Amino acid sequence: MAKRIDVSDLDIYYGKFLAVQGVNVSIEPRSITALIGPSGCGKSTFLRSINRMHEVIPGARVEGKVVMDGQDLYAPDTDPVTVRRQIGMVFQRPNPFPTMSIYDNVAAGMRLNAKKMSKAATDELVERSLRGANLWEEVKDRLDRPGSGLSGGQQQRLCIARAIAVEPDVLLMDEPCSALDPISTLAIEDLMTELKERFTIVIVTHNMQQAARVSQQTGFFNLNGVGQPGRLIEFNPTEKIFSNPDEKATEDYISGRFG
Amino acid sequence: MTVTSPPQEPTAPPPVRRPGDRIFSLSAKGAGILILVILAGVTLFLLAESFPALTAPAEEIPGEGGLASYVWPLIFGTLLSAAIALLVATPLAVGIALFITHYAPRRLAQVLGYVVDLLAAIPSIVYGFWGIAWLAPRLVPFYRWLEENLGFIPLFAGPVSPTGRTMLTIGLVLAVMILPIVSAISREVFSQVPTLHTEAALALGATRWEMIKMAVIPYGKSGIIGGAMLGLGRALGETMAVAIILSGSAAGITFALISSANPQTIAANIALQFPESTGIDVNTLIASGLVLFVITLLVNMLARWIVNRRADFSGAN
Numbered sequence: 001m002a003k004r005i006d007v008s009d010l011d012i013y014y015g016k017f018l019a020v021q022g023v024n025v026s027i028e029p030r031s032i033t034a035l036i037g038p039s040g041c042g043k044s045t046f047l048r049s050i051n052r053m054h055e056v057i058p059g060a061r062v063e064g065k066v067v068m069d070g071q072d073l074y075a076p077d078t079d080p081v082t083v084r085r086q087i088g089m090v091f092q093r094p095n096p097f098p099t100m101s102i103y104d105n106v107a108a109g110m111r112l113n114a115k116k117m118s119k120a121a122t123d124e125l126v127e128r129s130l131r132g133a134n135l136w137e138e139v140k141d142r143l144d145r146p147g148s149g150l151s152g153g154q155q156q157r158l159c160i161a162r163a164i165a166v167e168p169d170v171l172l173m174d175e176p177c178s179a180l181d182p183i184s185t186l187a188i189e190d191l192m193t194e195l196k197e198r199f200t201i202v203i204v205t206h207n208m209q210q211a212a213r214v215s216q217q218t219g220f221f222n223l224n225g226v227g228q229p230g231r232l233i234e235f236n237p238t239e240k241i242f243s244n245p246d247e248k249a250t251e252d253y254i255s256g257r258f259g
Numbered sequence: 260m261t262v263t264s265p266p267q268e269p270t271a272p273p274p275v276r277r278p279g280d281r282i283f284s285l286s287a288k289g290a291g292i293l294i295l296v297i298l299a300g301v302t303l304f305l306l307a308e309s310f311p312a313l314t315a316p317a318e319e320i321p322g323e324g325g326l327a328s329y330v331w332p333l334i335f336g337t338l339l340s341a342a343i344a345l346l347v348a349t350p351l352a353v354g355i356a357l358f359i360t361h362y363a364p365r366r367l368a369q370v371l372g373y374v375v376d377l378l379a380a381i382p383s384i385v386y387g388f389w390g391i392a393w394l395a396p397r398l399v400p401f402y403r404w405l406e407e408n409l410g411f412i413p414l415f416a417g418p419v420s421p422t423g424r425t426m427l428t429i430g431l432v433l434a435v436m437i438l439p440i441v442s443a444i445s446r447e448v449f450s451q452v453p454t455l456h457t458e459a460a461l462a463l464g465a466t467r468w469e470m471i472k473m474a475v476i477p478y479g480k481s482g483i484i485g486g487a488m489l490g491l492g493r494a495l496g497e498t499m500a501v502a503i504i505l506s507g508s509a510a511g512i513t514f515a516l517i518s519s520a521n522p523q524t525i526a527a528n529i530a531l532q533f534p535e536s537t538g539i540d541v542n543t544l545i546a547s548g549l550v551l552f553v554i555t556l557l558v559n560m561l562a563r564w565i566v567n568r569r570a571d572f573s574g575a576n
Contacts, residue, residue: 113464
């Protein structure tokens with residue numbers, strides 16, 4: 001539960017193109033780490049390399065080390081499928097499986113682990129996960145309906161319920177609120193604050209107020225120019241980043257004087 | 260602010276009619292109506308022409324047993340051959356489509372895609388010749404094996420046809436014939452599964468096969484069914500290949516797939532009998548055509564019902 005992640009000298013490639021260069025960072029357990037920076041600077045790419053989703057894209061690869069509590073995630077004998085079962089992910093656009101009911105969406109990850117679960121145990125898991133995602137009260141009467149019938153915010157919380165149902169060690173969130181209205185955003189932010197008691201959370205966001213509100217640590221990514229690789233410019237406690245950052249570039253970005 | 264005069268009724272400006280819009284709308288409407296007219300015309304023709312056979316006394320129908328006993332073995336043969344074709348072709352086609360969309364390297368996938376499309380363009384008479392000249396003799400040893408080892412199942416009861424021109428052969432030829440259309444349509448829907456859904460499955464820790472089971476096949480299910488129905492339509496109506504392979508030996512209703520006694524299919528029977536038929540015989544053949552028409556209609560409605568039954572879960576919303 002809630003493991004620490006150490007990244008050292010990580011270079012991330014799309015084919016021959018070096019997208020992110022030289023990332024060194026330690027992500028603390030039981031806290032929220034926010035990644036901010038302009039579009040195309042490699043925040044999402046970096047996030048996807050933590051649970052080895054990056055390599056799903058043809059030609060994409062990674063050099064360097066990502067270690068989770070002593071376990072090298074890119075060791076030759078590490079199965080990416082196992083890594084993804086330990087590190088859950090929530091995407092920018094809510095993506096519940098359209099062909100499954102709300103219930104089946106939540107149970108999907110557990111069924112993948114090929115454990116035979118009794119109906120009662122599955123019921124219990126679905127309820128616990130939906131309660132964990134603050135969605136239970138809204139959907140308990142229509143668990144057999146398709147997940148795609150919910151509102152955007154509800155769908156995103158359903159995706160969070162699906163991700164936490166398998167009890168991952170780490171939860172990655174790739175701009176989870178950018179497709180949501182402010183009320184749904186607030187609901188997700190409250191939820192993240194609750195979840196950080198149990199999980200290590202890493203969130204990519206374009207919303208700097210959001211990073212300031214929810215996170216304890218913040219990393220700022222930037223690139224020097226088009227075609228240049230993105231870099232982690234600064235990684236510090238959120239309070240410091242937003243009040244007295246070490247780097248000029250961070251201050252410029254946060255105060256809106258970038259470019 | 261005081262209101263001194265009753266508020267004016269807001270008058271909408273008359274909609275602007277642009278000639279391009281009108282021409283397009285009329286021609287589209289015309290095309291839509293045309294297809295209905297053609298369908299109605301075909302139905303009326305079939306009904307009118309088969310009417311004499313429907314009302315004729317039983318002994319005037321070929322075989323002298325009445326229309327029902329004439330058509331029934333043909334219906335049986337049609338459905339049986341099409342069912343074999345569908346059972347063999349659909350899993351294979353889904354496998355081909357999955358291989359092309361999710362497993363094959365891009366180059367190979369492109370080549371395979373072309374080959375599959377090419378198969379669809381081969382005229383059915385060629386399939387018929389291939390079936391009778393090449394496939395049928397090579398299947399005979401296999402049929403002998405089936406008879407010896409599985410002969411206790413009525414499907415594989417002997418005696419084995421020495422020529423290999425059997426119901427199972429025609430089922431297999433039809434399967435090859437409909438394979439391209441089913442796999443082409445399955446490939447199309449599989450390639451349209453949103454990355455969003457495949458990544459959702461992968462991020463949950465699904466292997467590639469689990470991802471396909473979770474996201475790809477459920478999303479493409481209506482497409483697979485649609486493709487299978489198109490294939491079934493072709494298998495039901497296939498004339499030349501069946502006529503060549505199953506010529507002559509109309510044997511009534513039998514489930515024996517590998518003996519030389521086989522039921523004919525409706526379409527092949529029409530093709531074989533029509534040139535030598537006159538009078539009421541022609542009407543009988545047309546009546547059997549009407550039956551084929553109704554069967555395809557029912558099959559299509561069934562497919563539509565299957566697809567719509569879980570429309571909420573289709574992924575289209």
